[in-house]
Amino acid sequence: MTIGDKAMKTIIQYLAFGLLGLSLSAATIAGPEEDRKAFQNFYENRFPDTPVNDFQNGVYSILPSAREQWQSIEEFPPYELSVEAGEKLFHSKFVNGKSLADCFGSNGAVREKYPHWDKARGMVVTMERAINECRVANAERPYRLKKGKIADVSAYMSFNSRGQKVNVVIPSDDARALAAYEDGKEHFYTKRGQLNFACADCHMYTAGALYRADTTSPGFGHATSWPVFRSKWQEMGTLHRRFGGCHKNIRATPYKAQGSEYSNLEYFVSYMSNGLEFNGPAARK
Amino acid sequence: MKNGLRIIAVSVALCSSVAFGASNISAKKAIDGANAAYKQVAKETSYQWTVTASAIKAAKKAFDKGNFSEAEGLAAKAMKLVAATKLQAKIESETWQMRVPK
Numbered sequence: 001m002t003i004g005d006k007a008m009k010t011i012i013q014y015l016a017f018g019l020l021g022l023s024l025s026a027a028t029i030a031g032p033e034e035d036r037k038a039f040q041n042f043y044e045n046r047f048p049d050t051p052v053n054d055f056q057n058g059v060y061s062i063l064p065s066a067r068e069q070w071q072s073i074e075e076f077p078p079y080e081l082s083v084e085a086g087e088k089l090f091h092s093k094f095v096n097g098k099s100l101a102d103c104f105g106s107n108g109a110v111r112e113k114y115p116h117w118d119k120a121r122g123m124v125v126t127m128e129r130a131i132n133e134c135r136v137a138n139a140e141r142p143y144r145l146k147k148g149k150i151a152d153v154s155a156y157m158s159f160n161s162r163g164q165k166v167n168v169v170i171p172s173d174d175a176r177a178l179a180a181y182e183d184g185k186e187h188f189y190t191k192r193g194q195l196n197f198a199c200a201d202c203h204m205y206t207a208g209a210l211y212r213a214d215t216t217s218p219g220f221g222h223a224t225s226w227p228v229f230r231s232k233w234q235e236m237g238t239l240h241r242r243f244g245g246c247h248k249n250i251r252a253t254p255y256k257a258q259g260s261e262y263s264n265l266e267y268f269v270s271y272m273s274n275g276l277e278f279n280g281p282a283a284r285k
Numbered sequence: 286m287k288n289g290l291r292i293i294a295v296s297v298a299l300c301s302s303v304a305f306g307a308s309n310i311s312a313k314k315a316i317d318g319a320n321a322a323y324k325q326v327a328k329e330t331s332y333q334w335t336v337t338a339s340a341i342k343a344a345k346k347a348f349d350k351g352n353f354s355e356a357e358g359l360a361a362k363a364m365k366l367v368a369a370t371k372l373q374a375k376i377e378s379e380t381w382q383m384r385v386p387k
Contacts, residue, residue, distance in 0.1 A: 038386040189384040190377040194334045194366070200384050253333035261331065 032170050032181055032271060039272045042204065043220040055221035056276045058284065062208050063215055070283065079155055079229040079281040082236045086156025089149055094138045103134035104157065111161030111278045115168060115267050117177040124180050124263040128154055128238055132258075145257035146244070151227040151236035158226065158280035166224060166278060168271040180260075184268025187261065188219070193252030202246075211249075214285065223270040225282035232285065239266060307357040309348070315360035316344050322367045330374035337366040 044052060047062050054061040060070045090100045090108055104110050114127035125133075131153050132142035143150040170177050191198045202211060203219035226239040240262045244254030255261040307315075319341055327333045344359035 035385070042386045185385070186381055189381045191373065191381075192332060192377075194336050194369075196373065198381070198384060204386075205384075248335060251335045253327075253335050253338060255331075 032178070035185065036272055036274060040220055040275075043207075043218050046207065047218065050218075053276065055218055055273075056224040056279050058221060058225060058282070059215050059217035061221065062218060066215070066285070070285075073283045077229070077281075078231075078283050079227075079236060082152045082155040082227075082229065082281065083159045084156075085149075086152035086154070086159075089153050090156050094135070094140050096138055098138050100131065100134055100153065102138075103130070107160045108153075108157035109160040109164070111158050111280075112164035112167055115263065115270055117169070117171055117174065117180070117267075119171065119174050119177075122174075122176045123260065124267045126240075126258065126263055126266055127157065128240070129258050129263070131157075145238070146241035147233075147235060147237050151238055154227045154238065155236060155281040158278060161278050162280075164278050166270055166273045166276050168267065168274055170267075170271065180264045181268055181271060183260075184264035184266070187265045188268055193247065193250030195250040197250045199246070219269065219272065221273055221276055223266060223273050224276050224278050225280040227280060228282045228284045230284045236281070307353040309351075309353055312344075312348055312353040312356040312360070315357045315364075316341065316348060319344070319360045319363035319367065322364060326367055326371050326374070330371065330378075332370050332374040332377075334366055334370050337363050337370065340366060 040052075043050075043055060050061045060067045090104075093099050100108065111127060114130065115124050117123075118125045128145065128150055131150060132145075136142055143153070170181050172178075188199045191201065199219065202209075202216045203222065207216050207218045209216060223239060226242075227236050228242075229236050238257065240257035243262050243265060244257065247254040319337075323333070323337050323341060340359050340363035344356045344363065347353075347356035347359060
């Protein structure tokens with residue numbers, strides 16, 4: 001049997017159209033905005049009793065039994081000292097006479113600008129990175145990345161930014177921004193470590209389940225309340241410190257704080273929480 | 286009967302000394318191999334397990350104490366963990382999309 005030229009042409013056209021159709025539908029399904037809607041819908045359906053705005057409160061948004069204790073802790077917030085320390089650091093003068101206020105305005109209420117895509121450098125810039133870059137640009141040494149002064153300054157700036165909305169943008173004119181978002185997304189959904197868990201396993205599909213002594217929070221709202229004072233740490237820590245802790249728990253080697261892996265992950269997780277309010281710093285178990 | 290037992294005991298001892306007949310050279314080779322494989326997978330996939338790093342570290346420690354058999358065993362364990370990490374990275378790169386809610 002031979003296939004005539006015309007039939008061959010039809011087949012090729014059919015194939016080409018079919019492939020085109022496929023790639024078009026893939027593009028419409030996989031866009032960040034569609035991702036975000038599906039992500040938020042998932043949690044709203046899973047936890048119908050939680051008002052959408054309450055997802056910013058982590059595990060306490062779905063765990064009424066722990067909520068009361070948490071609220072009483074928040075009445076005398078353990079992060080208060082950190083906010084005060086951060087205020088001093090924020091306004092203290094660098095050797096060159098300037099201060100962080102020269103980079104971030106008089107009270108540092110710029111949380112809503114982070115994380116953002118820096119087109120010139122082709123990378124995600126988190127607020128903690130920006131704080132250190134301001135210091136380095138003024139000939140000061142950068143802070144250590146997971147706790148201590150960086151968390152204090154971040155706590156002060158977040159406190160003054162309370163009520164601002166998460167509004168992460170993925171600029172459509174730079175394919176690298178979408179790639180960074182996709183990298184963070186893949187990270188969230190891939191199983192890692194010897195225990196073979198994905199972030200999504202614990203914080204999405206089994207959110208609310210007990211892992212050892214802890215109930216897992218919904219991933220929706222994960223980036224809103226940082227930095228936090230954790231009772232387990234007995235001190236403040238940044239979001240990337242927490243990422244590292246979750247990785248260690250599943251026996252995956254943590255990545256560097258403020259490296260591209262965790263920054264892209266923060267970019268994705270924050271984008272998923274678009275529309276929620278920033279309410280950091282916060283207290284956690 | 287007694288003789289039979291003695292033969293078995295001797296041959297077991299012989300076998301194990303062959304199986305675990307690690308020298309400082311073979312142990313060093315095993316550790317270097319595991320270390321290189323660990324770094325290679327991390328570079329190619331960004332997947333890294335803490336337990337692999339611990340096994341390599343323990344192997345080095347055993348080596349430094351002169352326990353070459355133990356060191357070689359630990360390096361072999363690390364090698365298996367590297368293989369598992371690689372497999373995980375491969376499976377995940379092919380299947381993670383299934384976990385994204387639509």
